[in-house]
Amino acid sequence: MSRSVSVRAPGKINLQLAVGPLGDDGYHPLATVFQAVDLYETVTATPREDSALVVTVEAPRALGIDISGVPTGPDNLAVKAALELRAYFGVDYGADLHLRKGVPVAGGMAGGSADAAAALVACAEAWELGAGRGELHKIAARVGADVPFSLHGHTAVGLGRGSDLSPAMVRGEFHWVLATQDHGLSTPEAYATFDAEVESGARPAAEPHINRELMAALMAGDAERLGAALSNDLQSAALTNAPHLHRVMEAAHEAEALGVIVSGSGPTVAALGRSRQHALAIAAHLRAAEVAHMVLTASAPAPGATIVT
Template sequence: MNRSVTVRAPGKINLQLAVGPVGDDGYHPLATVFQAVDLYETVTATERDDNEIVITVEASRSLGIDPATVPTGADNLAARAAVALREAYGVEAGVSLHIRKGVPVAGGMAGGSADAAAALLACAEVWDLGATREGLHEVAATLGADVPFGLHGATAVGLGRGSDLSPAMARGEFHWVLATQSSGLSTPEVYAMFDTLHDAEADAASGTAPSDPRISQDIMTALMAGDAVRLGDALSNDLQPAALVLAPHLERVLGAALEAEALGVMVSGSGPTVAALARSRQHALAIAAHLRAAEVADTVLAASAPAPGATIIAAP
């Protein structure tokens, strides 16, 4: 029987997403604070007798995920991760990757990146590469800003393109409500709108441009103290105005969460998921019930954080 390894990796929210002006390379410098939530992507890698990489997907419609919306070809991020790992370690082995979706699709929560992170660890084990976490991180950084964080999880600061990670000290547990939409937002379109909005601001302010992004000291202090109230006050996302221009109905989600006395509420990443911070697990359930009653989201989920990064949960 061919060897199989199962790995799960978490979705994320950005407690802060500070975005700088686009550079000559076409990328925006970022200063972000990631936090992993206990919604997971699960990837089972099974070695093959050929050199093919085959993707299958299983998704729960109760979470608002349609398996048909997930690509299963070479453009799937888990498939790209397997190819990148083969190239980095000089192997030609094949693998079947079965993905069980547990993170909203196209919601700014890095579900695809979690797939890639899980696939890297699972394939490294199945192919017996002897890869270190540092080695996997190097491969992950070539796949996108969120993939390295999927490996590491917990709470972390990301700089540069977001893949330059360092752990962030966080005390206690935080409780979130995540309101998702069935139709996603294109990350490139959100960044393009961000540029358009800031170009307009620069014209109005006689050439003032977005400043270089910096990590919020208020967020770091709140995390170290385990202070959910202070953290709620400090949440920030520079992409939120752009997301709201492209998806103005998200204003209703933000408003409904505030009506339920969320400690803080924001669009997560490039959206359209809205994240609301609760005082406790019970408060999170109450916020979730209010959002469902308000009918402002297609799916509403409660989650806790921080969650661990990519972890082997089944192996021979």
């Protein structure tokens, strides 16, 4: 085992995130529609002679992604993925894991989950484990709820905790603008705010379900219908915890985005364009409005974890 293997995996946005009331197990049941965007994390795994898992991180300077908060120890999801992979196959191999960041950090776009998915595939290949996709999916679900989707990519419906995936039928390509902030939002805090809204009666305690209009829009490849059907039950919590996101969303509407939504628990705001050119125009308007730390454009759906070298 001497070869290095590089694997890239995509970031994601949630086209729909429906959240049910807190269960006795401490989790909220979810019904969500993930879409992978062509912003990628790339993980290169190089086998070591010892059992250490050593992480290094870089980001292309042009993207301006702040990697100072990315852990390089056992809290890194790529390390957790490698540890779960070792436990599943009963081995004790080591690896140098080099992460090249292309997804905004702490933006609600599952960059850490993409690292985990890429590390699973890269380590499985570098260590010559002969792992099948079904096995990798099972291991991915142990690492985190978003990791199985990062493994599979494209567009998918997620149920349960979000890791029970079914592919969604999609026609065509969609063009997104992603406005990020220079600080993250706490996902547990977002759910706590959501729970407070339910308890106060500000929102109903309903079982989550998938929006049929959104699925029909995806199947038809109709960006305008899709923009109108976007929804996120955690959006009001994100706006409560980060009120400045109101201005980001207003600026996207000023640029005539077809739909605007907070992705996941935030703070990234996703705006849908009619075309690639329209997305570039929305991005230019957001940059001029100075409402975001970084503004990126991306197309979707994108493939899941893929070996590149």
